[in-house]
Amino acid sequence: MTVRFGLLGAGRIGKVHAKAVSSNPKAKLVAVADAFEKAATDLAGQYSCEVRSIADILAAKDIDAVVICTPTDTHADLIEQFTKAGKAIFCEKPIDLNVERVKACLKVVDAEGGTLMVGFNRRFDPHFMAVHDVIAKGEIGDVEMVTIISRDPGAPPVDYIKRSGGILRDMTIHDFDLARFLLGEEIETVSAQASVLVDKAIGEAGDHDSVSVMLATASGKHATISNSRRATYGYDQRIEVHGSKGAVSAENQRPVSIEVANASGYTRPPLHDFFMTRYTEAYALEISAFIDAVESKSPASPSGLDGLIALALADAALKSIQEGRAVKVSEITGVMADKSVFQGR
């Protein structure tokens, strides 16, 4: 079976997914849609597919799945429409910036029995997957403390910041998802602190650029997250898991691994300076996992619920910063008791 794809949104991340779909032997990129016509035409030309409107893709019989790369505020509506139209959906994170809106959207997906995967690409990074494998094999015993250090090479434009939902929902959300992925147990409480150290304009836009987070599970496992919007040495992405029998870590990645020695010392080049070069393989592997899920009619992971919980952790962290206290995740996700939300998992 070949999974036939429609791509919604031909921007930066849309191009990444177009390439991943096109080079996957089990998939075919059939059509691309974008409000900005030239973007759609260019991408369609590159991958020899059609330009269509979103409405046409929704109605198309020759399309099995869509990749949603449109602006965040359209995600939830599109998910609802396409799941009702019977299309499998890969949606870039976040589903929405509002937890209640996400819950409502996931109920629709549940009701339809639809396939929804959320784009937490880091779960598919080969190095991070290898860390997860080591844990899964029991090599480090019981997981006890997860440490995530995640720093961007530089802050995005303030205009982006303003639409982003804030650093916790835009950047830390990836680390919340990774923390859950590595802890193997739901997070119960969130404590966070944040400040503006990189760029005052970020503060003036109502956001922070430097964040520390502590997470705890019911059984007492810990995770800490350290975020900054700027790292002069490149895209700093490290994870480490300490367990009862040992520890496992994934180091930073750089484009070339050489070392120059001279009177000043031994120098290795800076890290990748962009998330797309850092996570090139991860993007291809996540689309591949989605295709496999569609093909085998098995649940896609990370699921819509994973997207909801990561967002709830961001909201809990924000509340913790505002109120100076440890916040229970259940304060945000009270309605999670409604088991139907979990059915899609």
Added chain:
Amino acid sequence: MTVRFGLLGAGRIGKVHAKAVSSNPKAKLVAVADAFEKAATDLAGQYSCEVRSIADILAAKDIDAVVICTPTDTHADLIEQFTKAGKAIFCEKPIDLNVERVKACLKVVDAEGGTLMVGFNRRFDPHFMAVHDVIAKGEIGDVEMVTIISRDPGAPPVDYIKRSGGILRDMTIHDFDLARFLLGEEIETVSAQASVLVDKAIGEAGDHDSVSVMLATASGKHATISNSRRATYGYDQRIEVHGSKGAVSAENQRPVSIEVANASGYTRPPLHDFFMTRYTEAYALEISAFIDAVESKSPASPSGLDGLIALALADAALKSIQEGRAVKVSEITGVMADKSVFQGR
């Protein structure tokens, strides 16, 4: 000038300091005292010095300085007695487990104009000092986020745990001091979480074995500390400082740095398995710094106040764990407004 020393306490750490004093060309170990006579006699034999009672050392005219390595609950009393007797004092941390007792003790030292140095040995580790130098030279710009990972090879006996004042006052206290040393700004708020993951007996003794801490300064700098009482791979002691222009880190130390490669991969040996082998050089260098301070009649650092603040941070962390909120350090050290406490700095 040769600084003439009396050593109070001939136990494990007393032996370390006896060696440091004896091999320092500016110092002479004159006498050793210990309640357990054989311990004193053995050590005196090894370093060709006398065995005396504490009272005799207090009264001795041929002794300029003492190293206090007796049980914690005797420290404050001994400091007060010896400072009144005009001796310079190097005291193992902590001064006392009670903040008010420490304050009272420091007031006596202040009143006497005495010299008091507290044994935060890690400040003298050559690798950590090199990190501090890099910061001091401005190589990483403004310090923004400090990350400290500190894990013991194994938990001490529960009997020790019971007398220790708890993991925060016994183990994390070193990291609190290091965080201050590296941040270069006083800590304003403390958030902490703790659990029992290593050994239930530790929990039954009323303590924790796994701790995460977040610290914030008034200007918004962050520090995080991750502690565990057990690391199968050795004594895990890492620091990393992220700043506006770059970052600097000190890696773990191992007895030998070889690597064996075979079909299982590339393996380096475990880390040091004991704080004394890990910090051998640091112990010698801290005593050397104390001797230099005594000789030059300049203030010793880390000071009694440094000891007080580290303890207050531990108390604030404990309160944070108990109350599930960010605790201001001033809640613990309110009386710090009494400027006389700071005079000894």
Added chain:
Amino acid sequence: MTVRFGLLGAGRIGKVHAKAVSSNPKAKLVAVADAFEKAATDLAGQYSCEVRSIADILAAKDIDAVVICTPTDTHADLIEQFTKAGKAIFCEKPIDLNVERVKACLKVVDAEGGTLMVGFNRRFDPHFMAVHDVIAKGEIGDVEMVTIISRDPGAPPVDYIKRSGGILRDMTIHDFDLARFLLGEEIETVSAQASVLVDKAIGEAGDHDSVSVMLATASGKHATISNSRRATYGYDQRIEVHGSKGAVSAENQRPVSIEVANASGYTRPPLHDFFMTRYTEAYALEISAFIDAVESKSPASPSGLDGLIALALADAALKSIQEGRAVKVSEITGVMADKSVFQGR
């Protein structure tokens, strides 16, 4: 301009090049030929191109360039035929196992003014290229000593060994080319020693499996090469260049860079276990360089002469082993004085 390709040989390395050609936006794979028809058909199916005979590709007007991946003993003949037919040629190393045959072949290419590139893929490894760039920028001053350690994960079948021309012409030849690439000066003398330590069957086939080589240039620069047909820890490929102002090195590559710590120490996974995964990027980049040379009608590098000299170095090394002395390369390449051989450079 799109460079239209014929592929001669659909075996293991042929598949690698078929993928590289197909995914290069400036190229098109038109036809594939293989004596074993199913191999050709399968590959043609995968890349949607035609199956043709070698004769048809030779005569084809819709083919600008060929990639020669047939058995070694056909290379020289095919080069001569295709250069006369006006096709640009990328040929897997070696051109031939006989130096005189290579010289004759290169004269034909020279006479025709043809484009010939030889597949020394390692020059295109991003890490090795970065080492070369550091040298070219003068960062390490004058190159003085090159160290190459190159070990295969495991020995090839003895049948392959018998047809290979011996380890020096089959394996070390890559290192000879790299040494020239890094030294930036022609090699004048070769000293070598070799033994059978890995597999007696290799010795019985008249070959060696463990080789050490020393090279010297006229100005006194050194290179050393260490080869083994077996490395339990994976495909060991390291280069290091020591110069007057510093040194530069490229470390080994592994599929994932994680580290597991436990009571046995700190372990990173083994290296790549296969040249194709190790040099994936290099294969794509060398075809890309060839396409650029064809498109811009500029000389291709590594050239036929590079192929000849690497082979001559292998022959000199063999003579050194046989005669227990340093062998001048000119003893092998005496006829190089015939300047016409160098014209293609």
Added chain:
Amino acid sequence: MTVRFGLLGAGRIGKVHAKAVSSNPKAKLVAVADAFEKAATDLAGQYSCEVRSIADILAAKDIDAVVICTPTDTHADLIEQFTKAGKAIFCEKPIDLNVERVKACLKVVDAEGGTLMVGFNRRFDPHFMAVHDVIAKGEIGDVEMVTIISRDPGAPPVDYIKRSGGILRDMTIHDFDLARFLLGEEIETVSAQASVLVDKAIGEAGDHDSVSVMLATASGKHATISNSRRATYGYDQRIEVHGSKGAVSAENQRPVSIEVANASGYTRPPLHDFFMTRYTEAYALEISAFIDAVESKSPASPSGLDGLIALALADAALKSIQEGRAVKVSEITGVMADKSVFQGR
């Protein structure tokens, strides 16, 4: 038993050994001799021992062992005198620059049944010892290829060069000894090449500053050595052993192991810049091993024979450079058939 020492020569290396002897609990430094009286007096003052003449030390009843740190051309005579006087001898390498003189000297030691240890300090470096231990435990199977890279931070004064016996006898000799130590089998043939790349004045003094050596044993094991008199990045001292089951290596050592990251990359400090700081522990451990040998009346290692063979390897390498061929070690050590030479082993 306390081993009572006389120190012959109070220069740079004499001071190192004085410290090692003095801080060893099983030894006592009794007397020091030096032609330059102030040197002797200063050292004697520092370690509270006597200044005596060499003749007095030779005759002294309160001295069991001597450390010979006088100029090289006095070593053999002193060894003969002191061995006849019944003193155990630790002698700095080399015993003499002339192989025949060394043989004659060793015969005297043999005849007297004396204890003689030669100062190949690198065998006692903890990292190199750990490499040796890994081999001895069989962890890498049969040793096949040893790689030694050994580069000095900077060239010594030309005056020193002129008296040194040449780079092979002065510098490479350490690597010859290490190669034997790691190969575990005698070396049969030596091939070497050398040039002047660092400083023309070294060439004008008749010496080389850049050397490559290949060694082979009878069973076909290899070792390569790469030497330079200058490394801008510090004292470069690496060993690596490749075996049938794996490999083991010892990395370079630096005074502090920190890393600074910024826009230029990740930089670790240069290496040790001096052999004495690099091999501080090794010097203490070799004296300790000598003391143990004296105390237990067991043979000291490295022995006089080890010193002889390393020198013969240097001579063979020189001959190889001069004659452009692989030289058999037996060409130098023909008389080794005289078994008595080996009895001291």
